[in-house]
Amino acid sequence: MVMTRLVIHIDKLVLRGIDRSDAAAVSAGVQAELQRLLAEPGAASALIAGGDRYRLKAGPVPSAPAGGRALGQAIAGGIVGGTRS
Template sequence: MTRLVLHIDRLVLRGVDPGDAEALAAGLRAGLARQLAEPGAAQALGGTASRPVVRADQVRLAPGDAAPAQGEAIAAHLVRETLR
């Protein structure tokens, strides 16, 4: 079993209502935990482990989605970008 440790030192949420920031961050944490727990995810990311920063393109979110769902969408986008 491969162990994956992820540290997010700073999360910048531009254009997010301050009242939604914590819920969006919780959705992001949950989405990353779920996706990175998938079989083979840690091994697939092994080659990118030394990348200190992951910058993804702009993430488009569906209008009206709840903040946790937006966080999950961001998590999916980040994982896809990292594996690219």
């Protein structure tokens, strides 16, 4: 079995119309959901197959999920979903 290391570095996340007080919750939601989604068997293969990437365009993110953490989870879903298109 070959182990491949996947490192995701989000340098900047721009969220227009989101209150600054929700920033920590959004960040926690993104991190937790990326870990959950990419821990599923085969889920990281699309990211790994693409090799090093300077930028990744996220897939659609539902507008205004309730709460910062839910928004973070939706963003993570968009990131992973964007690799499948």
